[in-house]
Amino acid sequence: MSASKTDWPLWEVFVRSRQGLSHKHVGSLHAADSTMAISNARDVYTRRQEGTSIWVIKAEDITASTPSNKDVLFDPANDKVYRHPTFYDLPDELKNM
Amino acid sequence: MTQQMDLNQRFEEYIALDQKIEAKDWMPDAYRKTLIRQISQHAHSEIIGMQPEGNWITRAPSLKRKSILLAKVQDEAGHGLYLYSAAETLGISRDEMLDALHTGKAKYSSIFNYPTLTWADMGSIGWLVDGAAIMNQVPLCKCSYGPYARAMVRVCKEESFHQRQGFQIMLNLSQGTSEQKDMAQDALNRWWWPSLMMFGPSDASSKHSKQSMRWKIKRFSNDELRQRFVDMTVPQAELIGLTIPDSDLKWNEETGHYEFGPIDWSEFEQVVAGNGPCNRERIETRVAAHENGAWVRDAAAAYAEKVADRESRQTSAA
Numbered sequence: 001m002s003a004s005k006t007d008w009p010l011w012e013v014f015v016r017s018r019q020g021l022s023h024k025h026v027g028s029l030h031a032a033d034s035t036m037a038i039s040n041a042r043d044v045y046t047r048r049q050e051g052t053s054i055w056v057i058k059a060e061d062i063t064a065s066t067p068s069n070k071d072v073l074f075d076p077a078n079d080k081v082y083r084h085p086t087f088y089d090l091p092d093e094l095k096n097m
Numbered sequence: 098m099t100q101q102m103d104l105n106q107r108f109e110e111y112i113a114l115d116q117k118i119e120a121k122d123w124m125p126d127a128y129r130k131t132l133i134r135q136i137s138q139h140a141h142s143e144i145i146g147m148q149p150e151g152n153w154i155t156r157a158p159s160l161k162r163k164s165i166l167l168a169k170v171q172d173e174a175g176h177g178l179y180l181y182s183a184a185e186t187l188g189i190s191r192d193e194m195l196d197a198l199h200t201g202k203a204k205y206s207s208i209f210n211y212p213t214l215t216w217a218d219m220g221s222i223g224w225l226v227d228g229a230a231i232m233n234q235v236p237l238c239k240c241s242y243g244p245y246a247r248a249m250v251r252v253c254k255e256e257s258f259h260q261r262q263g264f265q266i267m268l269n270l271s272q273g274t275s276e277q278k279d280m281a282q283d284a285l286n287r288w289w290w291p292s293l294m295m296f297g298p299s300d301a302s303s304k305h306s307k308q309s310m311r312w313k314i315k316r317f318s319n320d321e322l323r324q325r326f327v328d329m330t331v332p333q334a335e336l337i338g339l340t341i342p343d344s345d346l347k348w349n350e351e352t353g354h355y356e357f358g359p360i361d362w363s364e365f366e367q368v369v370a371g372n373g374p375c376n377r378e379r380i381e382t383r384v385a386a387h388e389n390g391a392w393v394r395d396a397a398a399a400y401a402e403k404v405a406d407r408e409s410r411q412t413s414a415a
Binding site for chain 1: 119121122123168171172175178179182183185190191192247248251255394397398401404405
């Protein structure tokens, strides 16, 4: 089997489904460069008008938090329930707040 | 050691609570291996599945039918790509998967080893093969592995047009001349049993089923899904005046299900073992496509390298 000289890098694809919404991760694909990544993303992820704009980012350029950091990062928010409006017990007579 | 136990416990809790497992979460090796096997084989099936239908693109009876068939085959390519990406999140490379397919190490759905002899086969594939695939795939949208589940949501959304266009082909043929009706019946005769085999061995002899159900990769057993498919499809065949090729088929008022005749599992085993009518041809075509495309991949990589090089020199000059 003739192996390719270079493996095409992996790109993560983000699509804005319509104006007013943010780009959302839809999947990934391989492409030699960013131009090809955009054009492949168009064919792979937007065959049915799913998007009005595409972002592609090389997967290796993304820094992600690791699952083992989950507690350190997200647990402290657990005991700060006063950040939620439902924390405040107010009289029923109070309307529209 | 205790840390390992904690990780395993957390994994089991996630599964029990119907929480999704994501790519970077800890998972048992066997879970990872099972997923890699299943997702990559699923991807291979989509890619090999392009061939039986690709066979009719140039001979579709009208421009409209040709456009539809092209769109469908393009969808199958897309589905293969979503699934390869999902499998890659588990740490296997695209090249490793393709090698496994090309060398025969990895399997794909054995249904694609049957030939497509007439235009009615395009109808039968859409109606029966995609119908059976949907039956299998809808529960996978809720599978415990996040990237696989998300890929399946996309696949299922797109798959329903495939089934409807296939049924419409069968409907039109069954309303046509007697030759056209015979053609439709002949295709149904050839595709019915292989379609039932798509659900895999019966529960008693399926070696991976139990563990996959415990891990919530699989939600329903092979036999359950097969029964659902029969119950759904028999009235559809009646509607267009075609006969299911099974003399044992009968409605059971008590159970509310159709009873059907025994499946010839020796045929299934033969096809899985590589002795189906088209196994060799499918792999040869795939390998040739890969090898003939090597210069394109190399040229694109060389061009990307050249552009990147030029850009970095411009940056350093400025």
